[in-house]
Amino acid sequence: MNRIVRAVLVSSLFASSASFAQDAEFNMQVDVNDADMPSARIKMKTTTTENGEETTTVKVRGGGARMDVRVTGGTMETESRSETRETRMEPRMHHPREETPVAAQPVYRDRDCGTRGDEGCLMRRDGQYPMDASTWSGFYQSLKSERNEIVRQEKAEKMLKRVYLTAMQFGMVLDLFNNEITRLEVAKEAAPHVVDPQHALGFSSKWKNSISGSEYTDIITQ
Numbered sequence: 001m002n003r004i005v006r007a008v009l010v011s012s013l014f015a016s017s018a019s020f021a022q023d024a025e026f027n028m029q030v031d032v033n034d035a036d037m038p039s040a041r042i043k044m045k046t047t048t049t050e051n052g053e054e055t056t057t058v059k060v061r062g063g064g065a066r067m068d069v070r071v072t073g074g075t076m077e078t079e080s081r082s083e084t085r086e087t088r089m090e091p092r093m094h095h096p097r098e099e100t101p102v103a104a105q106p107v108y109r110d111r112d113c114g115t116r117g118d119e120g121c122l123m124r125r126d127g128q129y130p131m132d133a134s135t136w137s138g139f140y141q142s143l144k145s146e147r148n149e150i151v152r153q154e155k156a157e158k159m160l161k162r163v164y165l166t167a168m169q170f171g172m173v174l175d176l177f178n179n180e181i182t183r184l185e186v187a188k189e190a191a192p193h194v195v196d197p198q199h200a201l202g203f204s205s206k207w208k209n210s211i212s213g214s215e216y217t218d219i220i221t222q
Contacts, residue, residue, distance in 0.1 A: 113166055114140075120166030120196035130166045130195050139163070143176050153182050157189045165190065167199035171206075180207050184216060191219045 043059040059068050113121040114133035121130060131139060139159055146152040156173060165173070170190055177183040183206065194200055197220050204220075207213040 113169065115166060115168040115172075118166050118168045120168065120194075120199060123166070123195040125164055125193065125195040128164045128193075128195075130164045130169065135163065136165070136169055140169075140172065143173065149177060149179060149182060152176060153186055156186050160186075160190045160193055164193045164195055167194055167196045167203075170194050170200055171203055174203060174206055180209055180212050183207070184212050187216055188219055191222070194220070197221070 041061045043061075045057045047055050047057075057068070059066070111121050111129065112133040113130055114136040115121070123130070130136075143152050143156055146155060156176075160173075173190060174183055174187060177186055187203075191197065191200075200220050201217065204213040204216045207216060
């Protein structure tokens with residue numbers, strides 16, 4: 001049975017039971033446990049005209065259809081139509097996921113210069129990094145094993161023209177020279193290749209001679 005017809009039947013029963021009421025308006029919701037007619041909304045109004053005729057208007061809405069029934073003096077007028085709802089689907093815009101910028105990792109962040117806790121190991125001077133652990137170990141052991149301080153100085157100056165070193169490495173090289181004049185000469189050669197000279201300012205205390213210490217300060221701050 002058509003769902004709207006069934007709704008009208010329900011409304012007609014309701015109208016017949018309420019025909020005694022004049023100039024009355026009723027609203028009701030009818031729910032039917034049926035997939036064919038899940039629900040209907042019925043509105044009924046009964047009025048009396050001037051000539052005494054009773055007019056009953058029944059409006060039924062449900063299931064996507066509507067029907068209007070008007071009964072006047074035994075004459076029934078019916079109007080029905082289907083109701084459709086326009087569903088507008090908005091295109092869903094896809095926004096590319098914004099990538100969180102990742103901070104560039106420093107090159108050689110795991111570098112080892114053979115000197116623990118050496119801040120200068122990641123620094124550069126003239127675009128060059130200081131000696132790594134292997135290079136430093138060979139360089140330092142070569143100088144340390146040389147008993148002749150003059151020969152040791154020559155080795156140091158020759159090598160320090162080609163490599164760069166940290167302040168900590170620089171300080172260890174200076175400690176290999178007992179003669180303060182020789183030590184100062186080595187400092188002159190090495191200072192331009194110290195990647196973090198600001199960390200080597202305190203090495204002026206390695207000279208007991210205050211004049212040599214002052215000269216060293218001038219060299220390392222250039």
